[in-house]
Amino acid sequence: MQVQRIRQSGAGLLFSCSLVWLMLATVLPTLAASTSSPGLLKLRQTSKTSASSTGSLLLVNTTSGKVRGQQVGSLYTYLGIPFGQSTAGKNRFRAPVPVSYSYKTLDATQFGPSCPQLVNNISRLVSSFTDSSPPELDQQSEDCLSVNVFVRDTTRAKASSLTNGKGGAAVLIWIFGGSFQYGTSASSLYNAEDFVSKQDDLIVVSFNYRTNIFGFPLSPQIRDMDANTGWNRGLQDRDLAIKWVHDNIAQFGGDPNRITLFGESAGGVSVDTWAFANANNPNPIVKGIIVQSGAVQGLDLSLADVSTNWARPLSSWNLVANHLLVKCGLKNDAAQLACMQNVDFSVLLDAVILSGAVFGPSVDNKLYFDDWKGRSSRGQFAKVPMLIGSNKDEGTILSGLFLSDITGMLTQSSLITPLIFTCPAKQEANDRATNGVPTWRYLYHGNWDNMNSGIPQLGAYHFSEVPVVFRTYPAAYLSNPAIPVAIPEQQTQVSDWMQGAWAAFARNPQSGLTAYGWPRYSAFTKSLAHIARNNSATAAFALPDPIDLGCAVGVPLESTLYTLVRKIASAL
DSSP states (O other): OOHHHHHHHTTTGGGTTSOHHHHHHHHHHHHHHHHHSOOBOOTTOOOSSOEEOOSGGGEEEETTEEEEOEEETTEEEEEEEEOBOOOSGGGTTSOOOBOOOEEEEEEOBSOOOBOOOOOSHHHHHHHGGGTOOOOOGGGBOSOOOEEEEEEEHHHHHTGGGOBTTBTOEEEEEEEOOSTTTOOOTTBGGGOOHHHHHTOSSEEEEEEOOOOHHHHOOOOHHHHHHTTTTOOOHHHHHHHHHHHHHHHHGGGGTEEEEEEEEEEETHHHHHHHHHHHHTTTOSSOSEEEEEEESOOTTTSTTTTOOOOSOTTSTTSHHHHHHTSTTTOOOSOOSHHHHHHHHHSOHHHHHHHHHHHTOOOOOOOOSSSSOSOHHHHHHTTOSOOOOEEEEEETTTHHHHHHTTOOSHHHHHHHHHHHIIIIIIHHHHHHHHHHHHTTOOEEEEEEOOOOHHHHTTOGGGOSOTTTTHHHHHTOOOSEETTEEEEEOOOOHHHHHHHHHHHHHHHHHHHOTTTHHHHHTOOOOOTTSSOEEEETGGGOSSEEEEOSHHHHTTHHHHHHHHHHHHHHHHHHHHHO
């Protein structure tokens, strides 16, 4: 069987059973994470910068074993460090298991493989905007749970003098987007070398987590077995990665008591849901969160099977299990689960595409809940400082994938942007501030030639701030490096400002941004940061009212839309 040929011939079938335009308002925002997660650093490829492989600081002892990284200029990078065991075989669809200590020194000079993920013509289409491709099968493996650490030489040199990391550098943990269907920490757009090299007292960590059916299996057997602990494996992978960072970052020169999460789109949702899941934790590992275009109130239904009857024949799980490629049947018993654990992962991915099955986070009331708005308004979240924001034109690239005319694209964007992004960010910021949590909010406006690739009507589209934060944008069209574009000084200055702000928050989530000149958020003061408005070099602060006026109007529409979507999905 030619798996790759089948994968390509299934173009578009992933969405054939979607709720068409009713679901697009929910599905499309997370789809942009596939736009946001391209640009792979090819597996086992290291930086083009001259790197050294010798020196005592290259070797770090971790709970995974001793790892040997590389020096890249003024940085040390440690890539592909395993934090979880292979998720293949009996570990497939199960909670992640911490990796055992290896007594053999581990090579940490190359990114680890990406977790199994959907690679079809749709993912290729959206990633083509950034002149890249999702990881192909030879870059995927179920032995994929790994972390990457980026640290300055001065920070790394201090590690041996720290006591349990006290006095070490602040830590930012990045969670990539990808609609919970695909994504990888090996994306070149998430390369943190520039970010870390320009900031003192900062370490950036990224990691892989399971997505689609492997991260969110929606299996009735798994649900019944793990009712007390939850079954959203991709979110459990996140928690194990956070724990690994907490347990090991002191060895790299970091402070385990200064950890901040940041993520965009589905990654932002993962950050946001972490806070709700830790509502009753008086001293959480994470001390601050940055949610970029990922307020869970707006992305609640991101590619999830909203019906709880997973044993029904047409459930996503059974559509795959009973597919002709898989042949595991419809009995929903232990034998069916064992069969699903033994099928080659590439065959499962083909079956997902060809069946139109959709997998994503689901309500387990452990890590993912069913009443985000109520929990937010009641203050049922970890009381850690929050930086939250969205982009001015989130919906343009999302609508543009399906609409060829500019007018139609802008019309759809005017609906998607407030409903899914602006208003949920506003609501969560207001709820945090009302509950006394230090909160900051932004709206990103940047519309640069290299980012819009010759389509200025795209504006500040979904994900467009990410390469600015990491400073990984090219001096060319992002969609075509053969077309050179001059990078204006203002764009680099905006990168400076955003990197400085994100780092200031990580160093001191309680007041770092205040010292940076960014006032705490209030709906009644000039505290909303307009970043790169009119492509200006920094930020201007204003009342949030002008961009939030439409939110009250959108509430009935949003409620009606979600109610209708749930009713239709439950009937399938």
